[in-house]
Amino acid sequence: MHRGDVDWRGYWPAAPTPFTVDGAVDEAAWRGLLRLYAAQGVHGVLVNGTTGEWFAQTPAERRRVAEIAVAELGGRVPVLIGCGAFTAAECVAFGEHARAIGADGILTTPPPYAHPSQDEIYAFYRTIADTVDMPLMVYNWPRGTAVDISVDTAVRLAGLDNVVAIKDSSGDELKVADTCAALVGSLRVFGRFIHRRGMAIMAEFGGDGNIDGGGLGAPFAVPFYAAFWAGDLDRARAWSARYERLTGLLVNSDYSSKFASPTAQLKAAMRLLGQPGGHVRPPLLPLDDPARLALLSTALDEAGLSAAVAATSP
Numbered sequence: 001m002h003r004g005d006v007d008w009r010g011y012w013p014a015a016p017t018p019f020t021v022d023g024a025v026d027e028a029a030w031r032g033l034l035r036l037y038a039a040q041g042v043h044g045v046l047v048n049g050t051t052g053e054w055f056a057q058t059p060a061e062r063r064r065v066a067e068i069a070v071a072e073l074g075g076r077v078p079v080l081i082g083c084g085a086f087t088a089a090e091c092v093a094f095g096e097h098a099r100a101i102g103a104d105g106i107l108t109t110p111p112p113y114a115h116p117s118q119d120e121i122y123a124f125y126r127t128i129a130d131t132v133d134m135p136l137m138v139y140n141w142p143r144g145t146a147v148d149i150s151v152d153t154a155v156r157l158a159g160l161d162n163v164v165a166i167k168d169s170s171g172d173e174l175k176v177a178d179t180c181a182a183l184v185g186s187l188r189v190f191g192r193f194i195h196r197r198g199m200a201i202m203a204e205f206g207g208d209g210n211i212d213g214g215g216l217g218a219p220f221a222v223p224f225y226a227a228f229w230a231g232d233l234d235r236a237r238a239w240s241a242r243y244e245r246l247t248g249l250l251v252n253s254d255y256s257s258k259f260a261s262p263t264a265q266l267k268a269a270m271r272l273l274g275q276p277g278g279h280v281r282p283p284l285l286p287l288d289d290p291a292r293l294a295l296l297s298t299a300l301d302e303a304g305l306s307a308a309v310a311a312t313s314p
Helices: 027-040 059-073 088-101 118-131 151-158 173-183 196-205 218-230 233-250 262-272 290-302 305-312
Strands: 010-014 045-047 079-082 105-108 136-140 163-168 188-190 209-213
Touching (some): 010 218, 027 059, 045 059, 059 088, 079 088, 088 105, 105 163, 118 136, 118 151, 136 151, 151 163, 151 173, 163 173, 188 209, 209 218, 218 233, 218 305, 233 290, 262 290
Parallel strands (some): 010 045, 010 209, 079 105, 105 136, 136 163
């Protein structure tokens, strides 16, 4: 199995899991959010990733969230299930469930907290790839795992059956370019490409898409990829400028957020926009300070996102 066996590209939300104010999984809001993504024309959806607060869910909740996602979106866009856990055995269990319900693939970081070596990272993914017979996306997330998958290790991972893609959220654009160059023809690469440098990287070295926490940027990012794929680079640059403006107002270069922890800020922004993001669950705390909410609202307005969402609302 290799990159040609999956049609994974474009703009994908890493979906938040909506919780009620009392902390229960809000299934109605979850279905509403998935339908919103479909209406926005996103090119795929990742569930139960970092933004999905996998760490705060029970195994049964994670399975239920995955089942609803596949029921709502299966056959329309690719649905990847986050299988993040501390051991390969736990990842395999979530992966086997994802395969059984008809998901399109699975994703996981290296195990968090453990600080594995590059050889241990390789062995971790080899166990999953050899056991779960479905497409696997490697997720390099140094901010969340405290380890960085090297380009050499990524090349080794590309040789594993079932590994078809890598998501690089290192924030190191030169390293992402090196990764694209090293993996051309073997793995699909998701990174931070919606800017002029990213366009140059995709044109010269390859690169397939973005997986973006929450998908707030969909009104700008979906048409960016449409224009880029059509070869209309002037239009792609215009859309990328709008997307960059939004991310610059909300997100720091290390993927932390301006006004709260990333998922708390995301869900507060979604509430301001009238989108069904729900509430966070402990250990995260909601963004409810009036002054910071006002700053967040101003940022959404300055980025033009509030107007863009209002213009496309029914």
